[in-house]
Amino acid sequence: MSASGFATLPQPPYYAVIFSSRRSDRDEPGYAAMAQRMAELVAAQPGFLGAESTRGADGFGITVAYFDSEDAIRGWRQNAEHAAARAQGRSDWYEHFEVRVARVERAYGWDCDGAATGE
Amino acid sequence: MSASGFATLPQPPYYAVIFSSRRSDRDEPGYAAMAQRMAELVAAQPGFLGAESTRGADGFGITVAYFDSEDAIRGWRQNAEHAAARAQGRSDWYEHFEVRVARVERAYGWDCDGAATGE
Numbered sequence: 458m459s460a461s462g463f464a465t466l467p468q469p470p471y472y473a474v475i476f477s478s479r480r481s482d483r484d485e486p487g488y489a490a491m492a493q494r495m496a497e498l499v500a501a502q503p504g505f506l507g508a509e510s511t512r513g514a515d516g517f518g519i520t521v522a523y524f525d526s527e528d529a530i531r532g533w534r535q536n537a538e539h540a541a542a543r544a545q546g547r548s549d550w551y552e553h554f555e556v557r558v559a560r561v562e563r564a565y566g567w568d569c570d571g572a573a574t575g576e
Numbered sequence: 577m578s579a580s581g582f583a584t585l586p587q588p589p590y591y592a593v594i595f596s597s598r599r600s601d602r603d604e605p606g607y608a609a610m611a612q613r614m615a616e617l618v619a620a621q622p623g624f625l626g627a628e629s630t631r632g633a634d635g636f637g638i639t640v641a642y643f644d645s646e647d648a649i650r651g652w653r654q655n656a657e658h659a660a661a662r663a664q665g666r667s668d669w670y671e672h673f674e675v676r677v678a679r680v681e682r683a684y685g686w687d688c689d690g691a692a693t694g695e
Contacts, residue, residue, distance in 0.1 A: 462598060462636035463674055473678050475592065475640055477628050479581060481688070509596050509674075511632040517581035519630050519638040521594055547686060555582055555628075555685040556694075559592050559678035566674040567666060569600070575675075 464507025464523055468575075469561045471506055472524045478554035480516040488550045491542050498538060504529020516552075523561070530558065583626025583642060587694075588680045590625055591643045597673035599635040607669045610661050617657060623648020635671075642680070649677065 480488065499505050504525040512518030524530050533539060546554070565575030599607065618624050623644040631637030643649050652658060665673070684694030 461672065462634070463596060463672065466676075469676070473592075473594065473676065475594065475680075477582060477640070509636075509638060511630055511634075511636050511638050513630040513632060515581070515630075517628075517630050519628060519640065521596070521638065521640075547688075551686070551688070553580065553582065553685070553687045555683065557585075557588070557592065557680045557683040559680040561594075561676045561678040564674065564676040566672070567670070568672045569666075569670070 462509060462511070463566075464509050466506050466523055466564065467525075469564050471561050472527060472530055473559045473561050474522045474524070474530060475557040475559060476520045476522070476554060478518050478520075479552045480512070480518065481550055481552050482516070484549050487545075491545070491550070495539065495542055498536065499533060502529065502533045502536065504532065581628060581630070582685075583628050585625050585642055585683065586644075588683050590680050591646060591649055592678045592680050593641045593643070593649060594676040594678060595639045595641070595673060597637050597639075598671045599631070599637065600669055600671050601635070603668050606664075610664070610669070614658065614661055617655065618652060621648065621652045621655065623651065 496508070499508065499522060506523040506525055508520060508522040510518070510520035522533075524533070563575070565573065567573050615627070618627065618641060625642040625644055627639060627641040629637070629639035643652070682694070684692070686692050
């Protein structure tokens with residue numbers, strides 16, 4: 458994730474894992490430490506391209522992680538520390554979550570400084 | 577969008593428009609009114625399936641809108657009121673945004689009450 462919050466990605470196609478979640482109101486320090494650790498860990502995952510993430514004051518959040526292939530997603534899913542975090546997510550940190558895995562077909566962007574990218 | 581923030585979607589495949597943005601610090605009332613109006617308008621778009629949206633206190637937000645086909649996305653893009661909102665978004669409401677259009681291949685969910693859905 459860049460300082461601005463936007464991921465810098467190659468031209469499509471690539472893959473997106475869209476993770477939407479509602480936090481429980483439990484264990485904010487543990488959650489924050491896990492989120493930081495997962496961000497470090499996924500950055501070292503072969504095929505990881507970038508991620509964007511935000512959460513509102515109501516506890517509803519969306520993280521989108523981008524990978525170059527289904528194989529890379531599978532590799533991240535099989536990471537043991539990530540699997541342990543997912544298990545603790547179910548027991549402690551989340552009330553509900555949804556995961557959608559998608560193939561990005563096209564992309565474009567816009568910046569107030571005048572730079573448009575993509576199609 | 578349901579009260580909980582989660583979209584209720586059919587089984588994949590379907591399409592996702594992932595819109596990530598950084599707000600300018602201008603015109604919060606106008607932005608809020610537009611966001612509300614766009615949520616109403618897209619709900620009437622043939623092929624619209626649901627949406628999830630959140631924004632953090634830092635002004636970085638992610639909205640994911642789901643559609644049943646590329647045709648439905650095209651129809652929404654051609655909606656005149658939506659086009660006007662996009663134009664004003666560039667002039668007033670956003671510093672930067674990125675759009676990625678993706679085909680959702682699989683999906684699953686989890687709830688603390690014990691219900692898991694999908695694969």
